[in-house]
Amino acid sequence: MVGPEIERLMQLLSRLPGLGPRSARRVALHLVEKRETLLLPLATALAAVGETVKTCAVCGNFDSIDPCSICADSRRDPSILCVVEGVGSLWAMERTGVFSGRYHVLGGLLSALDGIGPDDLGLPRLKARLADGAVREVVLATPATVEGQTTAHYIAEFLATSGIIVSALAHGVPVGGELDYLDDGTISAALRARRSY
Amino acid sequence: MVGPEIERLMQLLSRLPGLGPRSARRVALHLVEKRETLLLPLATALAAVGETVKTCAVCGNFDSIDPCSICADSRRDPSILCVVEGVGSLWAMERTGVFSGRYHVLGGLLSALDGIGPDDLGLPRLKARLADGAVREVVLATPATVEGQTTAHYIAEFLATSGIIVSALAHGVPVGGELDYLDDGTISAALRARRSY
Incomplete structure (x- = not known):
């Protein structure tokens, strides 16, 4: 009904994390509607990432340079x-x-x-x-x-x-965290690792 | 920190409906991780939609043919x-x-x-x-x-x-809809348009 190209796009979009078939459809429609300002730039950006981004042989980070900018930073x-x-x-x-x-x-x-x-x-x-x-x-x-x-x-x-x-890394209460919503393991760990005030 | 290509990709992804900066980051990472199976196919699919899909001059639908497959279907x-x-x-x-x-x-x-x-x-x-x-x-x-x-x-x-x-289109109770969760306007409309059983 929507043609093979849009069908294929929806199918790939639905494989992205957090997107189901419905949201993939919504995103595909939005992309077709914003052909010049979003669809084509996104196609270009994806191709650019695909071409330039590699895995740093030293640390495993993703970057367009290898060693990555963190490994290369003196x-x-x-x-x-x-x-x-x-x-x-x-x-x-x-x-x-x-x-x-x-x-x-x-x-x-x-x-x-x-x-x-x-x-x-x-x-x-x-x-x-x-x-x-x-x-x-x-x-x-x-x-x-x-x-x-x-x-x-x-x-x-x-x-x-x-x-x-x-x-x-230390275990403990996340900053801004309410005790009511924390699991017992986190509270126990925070108690064991308590510090003098 | 992530390089200009990934930065640009995240920025475009965050403009898709339903994606905020956090989910755009997650999607970008997933795409880089699945370069061969998802990122490159998606870039190709987007380019294909960008090249082939047009607005039907008769009805305004999106399709790769014009008039669209619905207008052309006898x-x-x-x-x-x-x-x-x-x-x-x-x-x-x-x-x-x-x-x-x-x-x-x-x-x-x-x-x-x-x-x-x-x-x-x-x-x-x-x-x-x-x-x-x-x-x-x-x-x-x-x-x-x-x-x-x-x-x-x-x-x-x-x-x-x-x-x-x-x-x-008729107004009324959506199929599967609970009356408790419907607004007054919908219930009034459904009552006014009641049919003999």
Whole structure:
């Protein structure tokens, strides 16, 4: 009914995170209506990202240069390395503007269920990166989920004899968080890690 | 921090209906991660729509052929014409599979607030289309909003002396609708239009 081109566009749009068939239809219609100001620029932007963006061979970040702009930035502290699950976590860390070291993107988490073992996570790559002794501290910033914490634990074990300081993000009450809406695990963790006032 | 190409992509994605800056970021990351299977096909699909899809000169529908596949389909009844606000409404009508006539897309609704008058709605185009006497009935399917109903009223007036039957979609309880959640206007309309059982 809408022609094969629009049909194909809707089908691809419905595979984007957060978009179902209905919202994909709405987005497709909006794009056709805004052909000059949105559809064509978006096609160009996608092609540009497809052509230029690559995975940094050092840390696993996405950037148009390799090594990425973070790895290439001499103002970033080379002695502190933050280990994250994926580029989304790296972006989240960068938005805070607080971390001045460099990153290591695992590209996943250990998962017995999904059959993801240590070799799938580029841990040999991490080991190679740490071999020159330049990194003094590894900050584990994997998510506070079972798989995230299992992965963090595995990496901590793996670095136990390396002489490198291993730290991890603190657990606690999120800033702005109401106790009523927090799960028991978070409250227990915040209580255990309480600080003098 | 993410490079100008990804930045530009996020900015365009955030202009899509239903996507804010956060979901645009999530979608952009997903696209970069699925470069071969999603990003490049989507760029191609958008370019294909941009190149092939045009506005039907007869009815205002979007299609890769002009006149569109509905206007060109000889099995569609040429004597009944459904007037809709936009192509989204046309798609919604077509999904029902119940309407066998043809369409006229207004491309908007009368709106004093937005300064949209009769001349902006292609009503001269509608008049020209009706001039040959082939259309026996015009079904007004504009939305059940103030602007939609004002537009329907205007078109009905405009066709009053033409000898063409003018009808409109019925108001009433939506199928599957609970009375508790319906507004008073809908319930009143459904009561006024009650039918013998």
